[in-house]
Amino acid sequence: MNKGITLATGKYFKVIDGDDWVDTDSLIKFVEKLKNMNSDLVLTNHTEVYPNHTMKVCLVHDLVDGKTYTWNDKFDIKRVALHTLTIKTRLLQQNKVHITENCFYVDVEYVIWSIYLAHTITYLDIYLYMYRLGNNNQSVSKMNMLKNVNMQEKVSYQLVKLYDQFNQKSNMSINQDDTIFNTFKRSIGSTMRTYLLLDTQSARLHIINFDKNISNISRMSFNKLNEDKFIKFLRLDNYFMIPFIRALYKFWLLKYAYLDK
Structure with a gap:
């Protein structure tokens, strides 16, 4: 992740875990929307993918799709996860964000850094990230x-x-x-x-x-x-x-x- 932050040249930065993927149609829609956005933090929905079923998950409430907010506005975010966030690249680079290396479970470090550095937030009602669960070989088993x-x-x-x-x-x-x-x-x-x-x-x-x-x-x-x-x-x-x-x-x-x- 640290090397990715250092080498990234795009306006926005998003991490996809090796076990997971993004929905192709949703990604196309997401990228088109990002082209016209300037929020520091962009939140989307995700889908939990189990061996025998899937479950759509939305972790935010009271945020209007496509509207820009600040932390002083009234809304309810249950939590932010790796699967839900996209952050401006320059915020990570300018603040020299460095995540613990050679270790599982570090995604939460990246998440709380992103929340801390962001001043503006936009929610997009798109189920973008496909989060694989239920495999005993995963680090989260x-x-x-x-x-x-x-x-x-x-x-x-x-x-x-x-x-x-x-x-x-x-x-x-x-x-x-x-x-x-x-x-x-x-x-x-x-x-x-x-x-x-x-x-x-x-x-x-x-x-x-x-x-x-x-x-x-x-x-x-x-x-x-x-x-x-x-x-x-x-x-x-x-x-x-x-x-x-x-x-x-x-x-x-x-x-x-x-x-x-």
């Missing part, structure tokens, strides 16, 4: 996430540092901060859920150590993460609820076939 949990930790700590850094500069609007936080907390929660795949004692020890490291990096971020219901529940009574939460999570994974029965 549960077993591979457990195998690569050290990478999740590494990225999570970097996200904590970035969120703390952005807040210290005190130039974010409430809407921008909320959008970054909604994206950031999901990644932290994902790392904690990966630990729940371990045995109960190991899960508890890893989550406590992980949370302690977050606190050491940024007490502000640590406290802010209590706004996430899942993380707050994990922390209750000195992490006493972890065995119960782990059992519920394993049941949910088995029910929806995310783990081998």
Whole structure:
């Protein structure tokens, strides 16, 4: 990704993961619209592609198709993902954005940098990105996430540092901060859920150590993460609820076939 940012010459920059693709007809429409746009950040919809079905996903509400907004406007973005964003190339290059290398799960770094650097946003009601899921060989499969949990930790700590850094500069609007936080907390929660795949004692020890490291990096971020219901529940009574939460999570994974029965 870093080499792509350095070498890019186009007005806009978009990342397509190696497992995924874009819908051809939607891409043609998207490029034509980009030619007449000047927003810093362009958001689109995506389609989740499973082995036996597809599901269209829209993560924004209250944004009019094609209208340009700023972070001071009123709208609801649940979160921003790699699949949904396109960013002006010069913003990445001028701010010397550098993403952690030789590591999975770094897309969230790129996402929160893009949100932070953008001043204007346009939503296009186009289902552009085809996001492949349900393949056990993917880095986002549960077993591979457990195998690569050290990478999740590494990225999570970097996200904590970035969120703390952005807040210290005190130039974010409430809407921008909320959008970054909604994206950031999901990644932290994902790392904690990966630990729940371990045995109960190991899960508890890893989550406590992980949370302690977050606190050491940024007490502000640590406290802010209590706004996430899942993380707050994990922390209750000195992490006493972890065995119960782990059992519920394993049941949910088995029910929806995310783990081998």
